[in-house]
Amino acid sequence: MSSLPALLDTVLGVVLVVLGLSAALVAVRLLRGPSGLDRLVALDVLVAEFLVGLVVYIALTGDSSLVPVVVAISLVGFLGSTTVARFVRRGTGR
Amino acid sequence: MSALRAAPPPDPDGTLGVVLDAVGTVSIVLGAVLTLVASVGLLSLPDVLSRMHAATKPQVLGLLLVVIGGALHLRTSVDVWMLVLVGAFQLVTAPVTAHVVGRLAHRGDGVRSDLLHVDELVDSADETDPGPDSPETDEDGDDGAEGRGDRAGAGSAHRPQRAAGRSRDGRNGSSPGGSLDSGE
Numbered sequence: 001m002s003s004l005p006a007l008l009d010t011v012l013g014v015v016l017v018v019l020g021l022s023a024a025l026v027a028v029r030l031l032r033g034p035s036g037l038d039r040l041v042a043l044d045v046l047v048a049e050f051l052v053g054l055v056v057y058i059a060l061t062g063d064s065s066l067v068p069v070v071v072a073i074s075l076v077g078f079l080g081s082t083t084v085a086r087f088v089r090r091g092t093g094r
Numbered sequence: 095m096s097a098l099r100a101a102p103p104p105d106p107d108g109t110l111g112v113v114l115d116a117v118g119t120v121s122i123v124l125g126a127v128l129t130l131v132a133s134v135g136l137l138s139l140p141d142v143l144s145r146m147h148a149a150t151k152p153q154v155l156g157l158l159l160v161v162i163g164g165a166l167h168l169r170t171s172v173d174v175w176m177l178v179l180v181g182a183f184q185l186v187t188a189p190v191t192a193h194v195v196g197r198l199a200h201r202g203d204g205v206r207s208d209l210l211h212v213d214e215l216v217d218s219a220d221e222t223d224p225g226p227d228s229p230e231t232d233e234d235g236d237d238g239a240e241g242r243g244d245r246a247g248a249g250s251a252h253r254p255q256r257a258a259g260r261s262r263d264g265r266n267g268s269s270p271g272g273s274l275d276s277g278e
Contacts, residue, residue: 023133
């Protein structure tokens with residue numbers, strides 16, 4: 001029983017590595033998306049993965065002072081992607 | 095019973111604490127696997143709507159699973175309520191962005207129309223789309239297809255006036271939700 005918390009911490013570290021890998025895949029889509037909307041969707045997913053990574057870091061360290069940061073990024077990410085969607089529409093002129 | 099109820103805050107390494115940590119870790123692992131699957135789908139799916147389908151997984155379900163896991167790890171009242179707030183914000187704000195992006199993708203060329211079975215947002219249904227609405231209102235609205243003809247008639251009775259009013263260009267300037275961006 002005493003080795004179970006260490007095992008859980010190891011699992012959370014592996015989860016952080018997996019999140020970094022998936023963020024790299026999303027960054028590939030962000031860099032070579034054919035249209036601006038593809039990049040916008042990829043950027044939204046990247047923000048969501050950043051939130052997930054922050055929550056996993058909080059769970060790993062037990063440091064609860066980052067929880068308001070998660071709340072703030074959840075709101076600001078929504079505003080940014082909606083605004084950028086409007087500029088994508090005006091910019092391409094379609 | 096009172097000792098068991100007072101158990102979790104004083105000793106975080108008790109049996110209940112370890113069990114809650116394990117359940118939270120399992121939830122976090124499920125959320126991370128969903129995130130990885132969504133990233134692979136974001137790379138391999140063909141058009142914007144399909145990629146939005148993949149993108150919803152870490153935005154809503156993955157984040158909710160990870161937030162539940164983080165709340166099971168922290169187990170403090172303020173932190174749990176703030177994580178509940180994160181989940182609620184994400185549930186409220188994800189459909190807003192999805193609506194805007196989906197509407198713009200349908201207006202531009204972000205939708206591969208050969209992959210769609212039904213395109214309900216197409217505006218000129220008479221020559222481009224041999225869909226379920228235009229033949230039944232014109233020819234046979236009497237036999238058998240009464241409900242479908244009624245529904246299609248209600249759908250296409252509003253579209254020509256609106257399309258004649260605000261058609262900017264031939265194909266996609268006059269979808270029924272055109273007030274989404276022409277309002278401001």
